[in-house]
Amino acid sequence: MSEASTRPKVVIVGGGFGGCAAAKGLKDAPVDVLVLDKTNHYVFQPLLYQVATAALAPTEITYPIRTILRKQKNATVWLAEVTGVDVNAKILSTAEGKTIPYDYLILACGARHSYFGRDDWEPLAPGLKTLGDALEMRQRFLMAFEEAEKCDDPALQQAWLTFVIVGGGPTGCELAGVLPEIAKKALRPDFRRVDLSKTRILLIENSPCILNAFPEDLAQHAQKDLQRLGVEVRNGVKVTDIRPDGVTLSSGEEIPARTVFWAAGNKAAPVGGSLGVPTDRAGRVVVERDLSIPGHPEVFVVGDMAQAALRDSSGEPVEGKLVPGVAQGAVQGGACAARNVIRRVNHHPTEPFKYQNLGDLAVLGRGAAIGNLPGLKLKGYPAWLFWLFVHVLKLVGYRNRLNVLLEWAYAYLTYQRGARLISNRKR
Amino acid sequence: MSEASTRPKVVIVGGGFGGCAAAKGLKDAPVDVLVLDKTNHYVFQPLLYQVATAALAPTEITYPIRTILRKQKNATVWLAEVTGVDVNAKILSTAEGKTIPYDYLILACGARHSYFGRDDWEPLAPGLKTLGDALEMRQRFLMAFEEAEKCDDPALQQAWLTFVIVGGGPTGCELAGVLPEIAKKALRPDFRRVDLSKTRILLIENSPCILNAFPEDLAQHAQKDLQRLGVEVRNGVKVTDIRPDGVTLSSGEEIPARTVFWAAGNKAAPVGGSLGVPTDRAGRVVVERDLSIPGHPEVFVVGDMAQAALRDSSGEPVEGKLVPGVAQGAVQGGACAARNVIRRVNHHPTEPFKYQNLGDLAVLGRGAAIGNLPGLKLKGYPAWLFWLFVHVLKLVGYRNRLNVLLEWAYAYLTYQRGARLISNRKR
Numbered sequence: 001m002s003e004a005s006t007r008p009k010v011v012i013v014g015g016g017f018g019g020c021a022a023a024k025g026l027k028d029a030p031v032d033v034l035v036l037d038k039t040n041h042y043v044f045q046p047l048l049y050q051v052a053t054a055a056l057a058p059t060e061i062t063y064p065i066r067t068i069l070r071k072q073k074n075a076t077v078w079l080a081e082v083t084g085v086d087v088n089a090k091i092l093s094t095a096e097g098k099t100i101p102y103d104y105l106i107l108a109c110g111a112r113h114s115y116f117g118r119d120d121w122e123p124l125a126p127g128l129k130t131l132g133d134a135l136e137m138r139q140r141f142l143m144a145f146e147e148a149e150k151c152d153d154p155a156l157q158q159a160w161l162t163f164v165i166v167g168g169g170p171t172g173c174e175l176a177g178v179l180p181e182i183a184k185k186a187l188r189p190d191f192r193r194v195d196l197s198k199t200r201i202l203l204i205e206n207s208p209c210i211l212n213a214f215p216e217d218l219a220q221h222a223q224k225d226l227q228r229l230g231v232e233v234r235n236g237v238k239v240t241d242i243r244p245d246g247v248t249l250s251s252g253e254e255i256p257a258r259t260v261f262w263a264a265g266n267k268a269a270p271v272g273g274s275l276g277v278p279t280d281r282a283g284r285v286v287v288e289r290d291l292s293i294p295g296h297p298e299v300f301v302v303g304d305m306a307q308a309a310l311r312d313s314s315g316e317p318v319e320g321k322l323v324p325g326v327a328q329g330a331v332q333g334g335a336c337a338a339r340n341v342i343r344r345v346n347h348h349p350t351e352p353f354k355y356q357n358l359g360d361l362a363v364l365g366r367g368a369a370i371g372n373l374p375g376l377k378l379k380g381y382p383a384w385l386f387w388l389f390v391h392v393l394k395l396v397g398y399r400n401r402l403n404v405l406l407e408w409a410y411a412y413l414t415y416q417r418g419a420r421l422i423s424n425r426k427r
Numbered sequence: 428m429s430e431a432s433t434r435p436k437v438v439i440v441g442g443g444f445g446g447c448a449a450a451k452g453l454k455d456a457p458v459d460v461l462v463l464d465k466t467n468h469y470v471f472q473p474l475l476y477q478v479a480t481a482a483l484a485p486t487e488i489t490y491p492i493r494t495i496l497r498k499q500k501n502a503t504v505w506l507a508e509v510t511g512v513d514v515n516a517k518i519l520s521t522a523e524g525k526t527i528p529y530d531y532l533i534l535a536c537g538a539r540h541s542y543f544g545r546d547d548w549e550p551l552a553p554g555l556k557t558l559g560d561a562l563e564m565r566q567r568f569l570m571a572f573e574e575a576e577k578c579d580d581p582a583l584q585q586a587w588l589t590f591v592i593v594g595g596g597p598t599g600c601e602l603a604g605v606l607p608e609i610a611k612k613a614l615r616p617d618f619r620r621v622d623l624s625k626t627r628i629l630l631i632e633n634s635p636c637i638l639n640a641f642p643e644d645l646a647q648h649a650q651k652d653l654q655r656l657g658v659e660v661r662n663g664v665k666v667t668d669i670r671p672d673g674v675t676l677s678s679g680e681e682i683p684a685r686t687v688f689w690a691a692g693n694k695a696a697p698v699g700g701s702l703g704v705p706t707d708r709a710g711r712v713v714v715e716r717d718l719s720i721p722g723h724p725e726v727f728v729v730g731d732m733a734q735a736a737l738r739d740s741s742g743e744p745v746e747g748k749l750v751p752g753v754a755q756g757a758v759q760g761g762a763c764a765a766r767n768v769i770r771r772v773n774h775h776p777t778e779p780f781k782y783q784n785l786g787d788l789a790v791l792g793r794g795a796a797i798g799n800l801p802g803l804k805l806k807g808y809p810a811w812l813f814w815l816f817v818h819v820l821k822l823v824g825y826r827n828r829l830n831v832l833l834e835w836a837y838a839y840l841t842y843q844r845g846a847r848l849i850s851n852r853k854r
Contacts, residue, residue, distance in 0.1 A: 040573060040849040057486040059846045066617035067847070076619045079573040079849070098577075131848075146467065146506040190493035192503045399837055403830070410826055419486045420494070421558075422467040422506070 007032050008345055011092060011102035013082045013271070015042050015065040018108030018303030018330035018337075023075055025338025031345060033075040034100070036092075040064055040079055043131050044395055046327060047404075049174045052128055052137035053182055054417045060403050062131060063396040082109070084274040087296050104298045104344070106337045107285075109269035111304035111325065113262055114282060121242045125260040128171055137261060141179075142422050144259045145187055148194045155256065161199045162257035164247050166239050167264030168205030169213070170362040173226060175261060176203040177365035180230035185415040202232045202255060204239055204247075206264075211362055211370070213324065218370045221379050225368040239264075266325060268305045275299065280307045289315065290350035291337050297344065300337035303330030308353055315352040323355040327394075332356065363387045366412070434459050434501075435772055438519060438529035440509045440698070442469050442492040445535030445730030445757035445764075450502055452765025458772060460502040461527070463519075467491055467506055470558050471822055473754060474831075476601045479555055479564035480609055481844045487830050489558060490823040509536070511701040514723050531725045531768045534712075535761055536696035538731035538752065540689055541709065548669045552687040555598055564688060568606075569849050571686045572614055575621045582683070588626045589684035591674050593666050594691030595632030596640070597789040600653060602688060603630040604792035607657035612842040629659045629682060631666055631674075633691075638789055638797070640751065645797045648806050652795040666691075693752060695732045702726065707734045716742065717777035718764050724771065727764035730757030735780055742779040750782045754821075759783065790814045793839070 008031045012019045015037035026033050041062040050056040069075040081095040085105065092100045113127035126136050141163070148160035161183075165176045183199035203210065203226065210226070210233060211219040223233055234249060241248040246256040268283035277293045278286045284307035287293060291300045291308065303325075310321035323329045332355055340350040359373035361383070369387045371378035378386055388408065395401050411417060435458045439446045442464035453460050468489040477483040496502040508522040512532065519527040540554035553563050568590070575587035588610075592603045610626035630637065630653065637653070637660060638646040650660055661676065668675040673683040695710035704720045705713045711734035714720060718727045718735065730752075737748035750756045759782055767777040786800035788810070796814045798805035805813055815835065822828050838844060 040569065040847070057484045059484040059848055062848055064617065064847045070617050076576075077617075078577050079570075080577070142467065143506075149503075150505050150507070190491065190497050190504075399833075402833070406826075406829070420467065420491045421486055421489055 005032050008103040009034065009101070010104040010106065010341055011036065011100060012106045012108065013037075013092070014108035014110060014269075014303075015039075015068075015077070016045070016108060016110055016303065016330065017327045018110075018334035019106070020065070020068055021331045021334030022106045022108060022302065022338045023069055023072065023334075025335045026074070026341065027072050029074070029338075029342045029345065031074065031104070031341070033072070034102075035065060035069065035075060035077045036080045036082055036094075036100070037065055037077070038079070038081045039131070040066070040077075041131070042068055042396060044391075045129070046391060047395075048128055048131070048134045049171060049178070051131065051134040051419070052141065052175065053178050054138055054142065054419045054421070055178070055411055056404060056407055057419045058131050058135065060400050060407065061395065063400065068396060082271055085271065085299075087275055087293075087299055090298070102298075104341045105300065106334070106341070107271065107275075107299070107301045107305055108303045108330065108334055109271055109305055110330075111266040111268050111282075114265035114267035115262070116265055118242075121262070124242045124244060125166060125262040127262040128175070138419070139422055140259050142420060145183070145191065145194070145196065146422070147258070149191050151194070157194060158198065158200075159245065159256040160258045161194070161196070162202070162255065162259070163200070164202045164204065164255055164257045164260045166204050166247075166260065166262050168203055168207070168210030168233070168235075169263060170211065172203060172205070172261075172263035173210055173222065174363055175263065176201050176231045177226055177229055177363070177368065181366060181415065182417060184230070186417045200232065201230065202234060202257075204234045204237060204249065206236070206238050208236050210235070214360060214362070214370060214372050215377065218372060218377055218379060222362065222364055222368075222370045225364045225380075229365045229368065266304065272301065272305050275301075282307075289317075289352040290340050291333060291353050292340070292350070297350070300340065302333030302337050306333065308333065308355070311352055311354050313354065315354060323353070324357075326360070328358055329355055361387050361390065432459050435530040436461065436528065437531040437533065437768055438463065438527060439533045439535065440464075440519070441535035441537060441696075441730075442466075442495075442504070443472070443535060443537055443730070443757065444754045445537075445761035446533070447492070447495055448758045448761030449533045449535060449727075449729065449765045450496055450499065450761075452762045453501070453768065454499050456501070456765075456769045456772065458501065458531070458768070460499070461529075462492060462496065462502060462504045463507045463509055463521075463527070464492055464504075465506070465508045466558070467493070467504075468558070469495055469823060472556070473818060474822075475555055475558070475561045476598060476605070478558065478561040478846070479568065479602065480605050481565055481569065481846045481848070482605070482838055483831060483834055484846045485558050485562065487827050487834065488822065490827065495823060509698055512698065512726075514702055514720075514726055517725070529725075531771070532727065533761070533764045533768070534698065534702075534726070534728045534732055535730045535757065536698055536732055537757075538693040538695050538709075541692035541694035542689070543692055545669075548689070551669045551671060552593060552689040554689040555602070565846070566849055567686050569847060572610070572618065572621070572623065573849070574685070576618050578621070584621060585625065585627075586672065586683040587685045588621070588623070589629070589682065589686070590627070591629045591631065591682055591684045591687045593631050593674075593687065593689050595630055595634070595637030595660070595662075596690060597638065599630060599632070599688075599690035600637055600649065601790055602690065603628050603658045604653055604656055604790070604795065608793060608842065609844060611657070613844045614847075627659065628657065629661060629684075631661045631664060631676065633663070633665050635663050637662070641787060641789070641797060641799050642804065645799055645804055645806060649789060649791055649795075649797045652791045652797075652807075656792045656795065693731060699728065699732050702728075709734075716744075716779040717767050718760060718780050719767070719777070724777070727767065729760030729764050733760065735760065735782070738779055738781050740781065742781060750780070751784075753787070755785055756782060788814050788817065
């Protein structure tokens, strides 16, 4: 980006699904693009749970943002953490004290977890949004078996072998479904003193059935699949307490467990709060029909940070329905925001964001998945194969695709895991 | 390991080259083996510099220690950090407050860096011994280019583009040789504001020539190779100061540089100091001819922790020569200690440790290496191909070998790097 450029400057905050789609959408536009992210890499979030469970290495699901935009000559990438926006002065502030001016702004910073007012649970029950989260989860998961191996007290040993997952959405189900196989097949032969067939996986879901974004027959099928894989599903109960040594449920059940993972709620990235416009209960910015914010047509918010109404093909909102916080929502939102920036640069009216649901998928374990596609419901092996196909295809980089395919083939054939690495915390 | 076993208990501390060789050497022995390590993984140290330079992922050069010993039914593995040895009571103490008794002890804890009395340099100039070190180095190395890209001051930008490596042994040369290619070929197209062809790599070596463990003609050749690859070699000078903004040499030269790596000296793991026997200046335990320590024939020390005399084929020490601190020294030492444990269990006299040098190799960069093998000197492409062959062969796990071969083929053909991941420090 030339310093002396007089072209409009578009700043994109966040290099995930939404931010990268927005940057690519501006490829041929007469603008200068600056992409800011806290990290140097794009993360393929749908496979984070595979890093958390030691199936894939971090580098296999990530890609440098700069390399994604290498050929896009109007795009510059900076590693920076944005802490606030002054929408009147059109200036961003960063954690290292820099200020960055913009003509157009696209915010795509995603979400973190929500503990529904119990933030003290966060260290006890980490969630899964970033690569750092996945590595923390992998660490706890692998360490639990190490502690069980060293333990002489049978009750404590069982608590180390008990894993509680809070939240029965796609992430919770993916984690829960894969854990029994790892414990009972991949790791078991490596341990001498502890019998890993005693491993318990509990999935806690507030609703009557898991995966409630899916049609009920598919969700019921998924729940049976999980139970067949060895997961104990607790429906219709809430977690009322989390302690280092266990979990209490609203049913009164006490579960002694040393490892708890959180997959129950989202909270939008806090930078949306500095825009001075209304946000919803989950901290999402309530956006206009073109994804801009009220009063500032040059500021757009996309992906998990935005509360966008679901619209029909004519652009009218569908009563009470929102664009879901999934990858395709962010990608489509980012692309729409890019088109609207170009329209505004060209003094054309902006277009409304019409989310198109290409289908929902959830994977549960070896040979088990469900898919709700337009006009087609899939379950079992066909759904699982379709899931594999879509996820390999959507990875960035031919080498990542090849590596992931090899890892999966290896894991499928041998039941082994490729990334059983406990980082040395103290170094 | 059965709790009620009456077989002798052999505790091995350290799961690196020496410790794993010792454990495997006890495979069929009538003993119970307990391997203790701070981490859960064996690291193939000769390729650590490739993780530090973003060529390989951590999981590709590591392997779970438990999986290495999966089929060895007399071996148990615990994740524990040993803090001291009471050789009279035959008990180890660990960082978490446990005590572990032994009948025989094999210490193979390796070495850390020595800053020759300037421990304040450690945070400014990290070394390369563990996977944690390699990730810290990768982080600093990749972050330097990110900072240069954001920088508006030309002098500061050049300091971010200047890398100083202290120490011209194999590790220093490997790091120095690979950096110019990464900066000028792999990363350059991804940056917009900074010209990565301005990257400077300086290698500082106290001796008149680098790689002084090699014959002089080979070392001279290696030095010319490094210079051809773009490394500025400073011979016969010492580093007299390291600051966050640069390095001062004994020649008076001031080098403004934001990134300094240390490859200049070793210090044995501190646990050797608790044995109550003499250690040398580098903290190494001075061992007997059978690798046991004076007065305690049941305690053995191997690898970088031991100062062992080099012996000829008849077992007599070679005047003033020591077993070098290299992988093959640790592997052979571990195996010898295991044989001597078995001899003692069987009431046979122990054997002296006769180190056999299978050859030395150092790699400098694309197509450049030197090798000093028994009766054969190699340089250039043949040495480089031989280096590739040996290092892939010695990796643990077929899958790691395949992955590393694929990564190298990809890097060789495209000049790209597979593991450009800056971890998010704050998460």
